[in-house]
Amino acid sequence: MERSIPEAAECDLSIPIPRGGPIYVPNMVGPSTRVPHFQTCLLSELRNLEAELSEDFSHLDISVDDLKIFTEDDLMDMALKEGRENDENHPPLLDQPNARFGEKKSNRKRKGTNDSVLESDCIEKVEQVVRIKQKQEEDKASVKLHSFDRRINEAVHKSTRTERMRTLRSTSSTRKVNTASLQEHLPVLYPEVVLSVEVYHNVRKGTKIQELLVLGGQTLTALRDKIFCSTDQVMHKAGQHDPSGYFLIEDVFCPDLRDPSAIDLTRPILDWLRDSKEEAQKKWEYIITGELQKKQKAIMGEKSASQLPHFRSIEMHKIRFCDLSFQLGAGYLYCHQGDCTHTLVIRDMRLIHPEDVHNRAVYPIITFQLKLRFQKCNVCKIFRATKVTVDDKWTPENPCYFCDECFSLLHQADDGTLLYTDFVEYDYNHD
DSSP, X not given: OOOOOOGGGSOOTTSOOOSXXXXXXXXXXXXXXXXXXXXXXXXXXXXXXXXXXXXXXXXGOOOGGGOOOOOHHHHHHHHHHHHHHHHHHSOOGGGSOOSSGGGHHHHHHHHHHHHHHHHHHHHHHHHHHHHHHHHHHHHHHHHHHHOOOHHHHHHHHHHHHHHHHHHHHHXXXXXXXXXXXXXXXXXXXXXXXXXXXXXXXXXXXXXXXXXXXXXXXXXXXXXXXXOOOHHHHHHHHHTOOOOOEEEEETTEEEEOOOSTTOOOTTHHHHHHHHHOHHHHHHHHHHHHTSHHHHHHHHHHOOOOOOOOOOOEEOOGGGOBGGGOEEETTOEEEEEETTTEEEEEEEEEEEXXXXXXXXXXXXXXXXXXXXXXXXXXXXXXSSSBOXXXXXXXXXXXXXXXXXXXXXXXXXXXXXXSOBSOOOSEEEEOOXX
């Protein structure tokens, strides 16, 4: 049954991470890559970009001083000045000499007509000024959104961070952040690669339970120590906890043998692969013709069938992520407690960002943790259930969950004896 999440496994909400995240494309798996190769290619692209930006553009004669934001008064003066210039270039008929006295009355009419024309021209100019002002406000808003000015970015970042922390205080006032690891500061040396790793449920295979940020230079044991699974708690409670476990990433088994009592769970698999090559090849061919591979072939085209990989084993605490080859978006295996298996996906890979935490002791950082719900009492809907009844004739649901108070009120007399016994009662434990 669903259980509470220990404090160490909760999201590190007090730790800032850059906005944005990995792009998820269903059924798409990237080519095989390695952290050093990605890092070298990306740094090469950055150097080319810096060289391109450092080129001399003085011959283009572009000056920021030529850019000016006009006020409403400036725009009105410009419109009126343009209107006066048009009047001077096209004088009204009233100013021309009249040949006959009889034309004076008609000139007065023309004067009224010219006044109305001038008024309409002014209205048109004012409307044009309003349109220019609206366009100017839109441009200013766009500049605020896309400006590269450091001061603007810092102000926006500061206000966003303040608002974010205010929200966290109001909604998560009881949350405690584990700061033991923050007492030790181990600087992250640039360039460092950050991996976004997803862990999925052991039963509901399509349900993501955790998402973590891991450094490329960290060992796989750092990731395993941050993975939370309720099976570990159950085995601890039963006194049968097994420290053994392993990852399978591409063709590398990574068993965890740090504990002296741990056993190498990958040894029987490797022995079977060595002793039953034909059977292993048949199973491998079945795997590579699975449903996911069909979808990938439909999108990416036909791929030649590969032979059975040459699997090898390296202890988990002796191998780092930068030593492995992997595919972004591909599903890998995490096995622990004997046969509890999880799908592991490396979703994204990027260089460390200035907004990332530059303290190696903090990583891996949990950025997502599935919230597990407790079963509440079916009667009061307030307290957690401590008992469950089956085939209870007076309950609306079967099975029905009760807290201690509601169970006592509905099933027991004042002296503690049961009012009726035609039901089955069990203790319901969350832990």
